[in-house]
Amino acid sequence: MKTLHLFPLFIAALAASIALQACQHTDRVKAIPNSDTIPVALLSLQNSSSTVAFEATGTFTTDDETLLSFKSGGVIEKIYVREGDAVRSGQLLARVHMDEVDARASQVGLAVEKAQRDYDRVNQLYRDSVSTLEQLQNAQTALRVAQQDVKSIRFNKQYSEIRATSSGYVLARLAQEGQVVGPGTPVFQINGANEGNWELKVGMSDRQWAATQVGDTAVVEADALGDGGFKAVVSRKAEGLDPNTGTFSVFLRLLGKPQRKLAAGIFATAKLQARENTASGWQIPYESLLDGNGKEGYVFVTNDNRVAKRVKITLGPISADEVTVLSGLEGAKALVVSGSPYLVDGAPIRVLKQK
Template identity: 30%
Template sequence: MDCDHLRCWRQKSDLSCILGCCFILRRFVLSRTENLFRGGQALPRLTRLLPLLGAVCLLPACSGEESAPKAAVNDVHPVQVYTVQRESLQRTINAVGTVRFRRETPLGFTTAGKIATVRFEEGDTVKRGALLAALDTTSVGADVSVATAERDRARSEFERVRSLYADGWITKARFESAEAALKAADARVRQAGFASGTAQLYAPSNGVVLARNVQPGQVIAAGTPALILGEGDSGFVFRVPIIDQDATKLRVGMAAEISIESLPSGPIEATISEIDGRANEATGAFTVQFSLPNNVKLRSGQIGTAAVKLPASETGALQIPASALFGVRTGEGLVYIVDVNSRVETRNVAIERLTDQFVIVSGGLQPGDRIVTSGLEKLRPGSKVRTIQATR
């Protein structure tokens, strides 16, 4: 009966068999111990029984340790499998930018002075030749009068000296000095006249006032931008900052699609017209400019997104579903590969780039390898799988 219980314990691991076996073992040990003490040789015989008791006690533990991994490895797990292959990928570079006039010109006065009037506000449309702003010409007019008076005096002096020089009463050096003084006076008159002429600021072309930086009564230095004019005749462009890794892949003439949030009519076809040769020192990005077609709804400052499709890779790249990756670390991760015996093994891969649903990888995989894309949490190296859906 004892052997039957032990056989049942090992073969079926049934709870009732285990409890029955434990009860029989307890009775057996107690009876043997009692007999040993009665015979006067308890310790030696009990000592010889200890290994047997230890082996019996360890039997369930050993049996459990052997059966658990065997079940995990031999269980067949249904999984989805993806066949790795090289894909001819066409990457798209997306960047956010703004609409601008091709020429946005800062306008200022060539002389210092006080602002007398500013005739336009930001957003106003102006025509070529329109007076935009003017300086107070009170001091400028006084300078012209002073310069003219000095020129008249220098001319009178020159005429007197020339007459004396012709009669031989003065030296040639004296004559040349008077002549030089007259020329200097003429130059000062022209300078004062130029300052008077530049006291008015005119629109160089049709356009829109983008910025007004001055107010009447304000004193400004020469060259300070008073207004910024977006020249309408120059057309519109779209400017975006792009990181250096992407900028090196772009070329002038590449096609792009510009999506303007405030224009629901759809993307606008554009081409790259200019790429800065130097990165912005603050951001490290290169400004890329796209030429836009004429559109009456375009406004400087509108925000949009440029999408540039790069040429497809000639060699192709290994592309796998993102769901196949696990144990991801910096720049690398693991995948399960299915072998010819439908068992899985781990393989390390290097992550090159991420897309919406796929990962571009290198190393560790070859075209034709089959990788698991679902049920990864139930698998261990050596697990047996059954393909329920295969994709490529």
């Protein structure tokens, strides 16, 4: 009988225990979202216009760098300069053996004498009505051809020597004495360094090349120029891809003559500032960008400071620490700048800092 009286008490105690556990479970479920809330830092978004600016690297050269060669070719008799030698405009650099050229000139001279005799004889016969007008005309044409050969051999003889086209330096000597070279085979590579025609040749991507215009300003930095930058301006742009580097070449002319001596091939960095091109959009920190591919990417934004939303954006110019967003942030109030790697679309957030 005592057992029967205790049974209702056991049932009541069990029910109370279940209710208490249910309440504790409910409180724990409510607490889970709070424990999964991601702390983030926000940046208030404001549309603005930014000037296109970026860095490019390249090497110094001159705008009159050229390859010199013999027009007619032959055996090189004498080379008067070496790599690195300073040269002045018109200076004799090399010549070929003239025996063959002189022999050819003698042959042409003899051909002119024979053509002249033939013409005189036919002309006299024509006056005596012995030869025809056609024979006279043929003799006259042969004489003129021989005379033109004389002009040609004189021209070729003149270019049996190589002379400097400008005052500068020998960058490379591509042949040696006694070597047989054909017409147009490069023998020297020279530049006009002494004329002060230095320029910086930099390689750019297609996006950077399109954003750069002739006349844009830049600051050039190089160890050879010393501390600080040297002002330059974009003087010309290549209209095709350089197959050796896979980039588009842009040439920057230095404004003023450097105090220190430069040499072809010296490495330098140029910080370019577009003169007219501007991109309207948002400036966001580079670290806030997710899954960027150069043209598109993703970021997290929030409108209520409570829930993060993942949005797709279109990218503009990219610098060392900032990215220009052209579209995708319309209507967004704040950007998540830290904590993004831990977020998913719709995740709850807790704002630690907002700028």
